[in-house]
Amino acid sequence: MQEISQExxxxxxxxxxxxxxxxxxxxxxxxxxxxxxxxxxxxxxxPEYQNPEEVSCNWVGxxxxxxxxxxxxxxxxxxxxxxxxxxxxxxxxxEPFLNSLISWCRRRHSYEVQPQQINITQNTxxxxxxxxxxxxxxxxxxxxxTPIYYKIIDQATMIGRKVVPNPLIFQNxxxxxxxxxxxxxxxxxxxxxxxxxxxxxxxxxxxxYQEVKRVAELCLKYNVFLxxxxxxxxxxxxxxxxTIAGSISDQVNLNTxxxxxxxxxxxxxxxxxSTVVIPNKDLHKQFTQKNNSQGFYYANIFGQIAYENAYxxxxxxxxxxxxxxxxxxxxxxxxxxxxQYPDIEILQMQAGYLTILDFSKTNLPYQEIKQILVNSNxxxxxxxxxxxxxxxxxxxxxxxxxxxxxxxECLEKVVHGFKSYxxx
Numbered sequence: 001m002q003e004i005s006q007e008x009x010x011x012x013x014x015x016x017x018x019x020x021x022x023x024x025x026x027x028x029x030x031x032x033x034x035x036x037x038x039x040x041x042x043x044x045x046x047p048e049y050q051n052p053e054e055v056s057c058n059w060v061g062x063x064x065x066x067x068x069x070x071x072x073x074x075x076x077x078x079x080x081x082x083x084x085x086x087x088x089x090x091x092x093x094x095e096p097f098l099n100s101l102i103s104w105c106r107r108r109h110s111y112e113v114q115p116q117q118i119n120i121t122q123n124t125x126x127x128x129x130x131x132x133x134x135x136x137x138x139x140x141x142x143x144x145x146t147p148i149y150y151k152i153i154d155q156a157t158m159i160g161r162k163v164v165p166n167p168l169i170f171q172n173x174x175x176x177x178x179x180x181x182x183x184x185x186x187x188x189x190x191x192x193x194x195x196x197x198x199x200x201x202x203x204x205x206x207x208x209y210q211e212v213k214r215v216a217e218l219c220l221k222y223n224v225f226l227x228x229x230x231x232x233x234x235x236x237x238x239x240x241x242x243t244i245a246g247s248i249s250d251q252v253n254l255n256t257x258x259x260x261x262x263x264x265x266x267x268x269x270x271x272x273x274s275t276v277v278i279p280n281k282d283l284h285k286q287f288t289q290k291n292n293s294q295g296f297y298y299a300n301i302f303g304q305i306a307y308e309n310a311y312x313x314x315x316x317x318x319x320x321x322x323x324x325x326x327x328x329x330x331x332x333x334x335x336x337x338x339x340q341y342p343d344i345e346i347l348q349m350q351a352g353y354l355t356i357l358d359f360s361k362t363n364l365p366y367q368e369i370k371q372i373l374v375n376s377n378x379x380x381x382x383x384x385x386x387x388x389x390x391x392x393x394x395x396x397x398x399x400x401x402x403x404x405x406x407x408x409e410c411l412e413k414v415v416h417g418f419k420s421y422x423x424x
Contacts, residue, residue, distance in 0.1 A: 265322070376417030
C-alpha cells in the first residue's frame with residue numbers, strides 16, 4: 001500500500017510540474033516592437049530578411065520566457081513602495097546583495113566567496129575588457145580558445161591586445177582542449193591572460209573536473225592570469241557537473257577572476273548588472289579603481305533587486321523548472337530532426353540553451369546553407385565570427401530557450417527549406 005501511495009504522489013507531482021512549466025515557459029510572448037535586440041534589430045543587422053515579423057528568431061542568447069515571477073514581484077514592490085530612482089547605495093557595502101551571491105555559490109557550487117572579493121560591473125564584456133587592460137599591456141597577448149562568443153575576441157583587438165587562438169578539437173560531436181598546444185602557448189612569456197569559457201559558449205560543453213584542474217594549474221605554472229567566464233554554469237544540465245575554476249586550490253583562486261551573473265540563467269541582460277570574484281587583494285583594488293576611472297560607481301537599482309531575487313531559494317526553484325524545460329526542448333529537437341531530417345546533426349549540449357546544428361552532411365557550402373535559412377525565414381547564428389581569424393563554417397548556433405511550439409515552428413521551417421532545396 002505504501003508503494004502504491006508513493007507512486008500516486010509521484011505521479012501527482014509530475015502532473016503539477018507539467019502544468020507549472022506550461023504556465024511558466026509555454027506562453028508565447030510577442031516581443032516585436034518592445035525595443036529588444038533579438039527581434040527589433042533584425043532589419044538593422046540582418047537586412048537580407050525581408051519580413052522581420054515572419055522570422056523565427058533563434059539566434060542570440062536571450063530567452064523567450066517571461067522572467068521568474070519572484071524577480072518581477074521584487075521590482076514591482078520597489079516601484080509601489082518607493083518610486084524615486086536617484087543614486088543607489090554602493091553595492092560593495094550592501095550585505096543582502098553580496099550575501100545573495102555568497103550563499104548561491106556555496107549552495108549550488110560548493111565554492112566559498114568572501115564579501116571583499118566581489119566586484120560589481122555592468123556586464124560580462126565590461127568585466128573582461130577591464131581585466132584585459134589590467135593584466136595585459138598593449139601588444140601583449142591573450143590566449144582565447146575558439147570557437148567562443150566573438151565579442152570576447154573583439155574586446156581584446158579593440159584595445160590593442162593581440163589574440164592567440166587556442167583552437168578546440170571537434171570530435172564526435174564535442175569540443176576538447178588541445179593541451180599540448182595550450183601548454184606551448186602558456187609557456188610563451190608574452191602571453192599574459194587566458195580566457196576560459198566554462199561552460200563553453202557556443203555548444204554548452206561542460207568541462208570535467210580534470211580538464212578544469214589542468215587548465216587552471218597550467219596557468220598557475222606559467223604565471224598566466226586566468227579569466228573564467230562561468231555565466232552559463234547555473235544552466236548545467238542533469239548528468240553533468242560544473243567545476244568552478246577557482247575552487248581547484250587557494251593558489252589557483254588567487255590567479256583567477258571568476259565571472260558570475262544571473263543574466264543568462266534568468267535572462268536579465270537588459271538590467272545591466274554582473275559580478276566578478278577577484279580573490280587577489282591588489283587586483284581587486286585595481287579593478288575597483290579602473291571601474292571608477294571609467295565612470296562606473298553605481299549599479300542599476302532594478303538590476304540589484306533582480307540579482308538578489310534570482311539568487312534566492314524562490315529563484316532557484318524557478319531555475320530548476322527552467323532547466324527541466326530546456327532538456328525537454330533539446331530532446332524534442334533531437335526527436336524531430338532524427339525523424340524528419342537526420343542529415344542535420346545536433347551537437348551534444350551539456351549546459352545552457354545555445355546548442356549547435358551541424359549541416360556538414362548536407363554537403364552544402366556555408367553560403368548555400370545561409371541562403372536556405374534566409375529563404376526559410378529562420379535566423380540562427382553562424383559560427384564564422386566565433387573563430388579567430390573568422391572562417392566560414394557549416395555549424396550554426398540555435399537558441400532553444402523558447403516555448404516548444406515556437407521551437408517546433410523553427411525546426412519545421414528548416415526541414416522544409418532543405419527538403420525543398422534538394423527537390424528542386
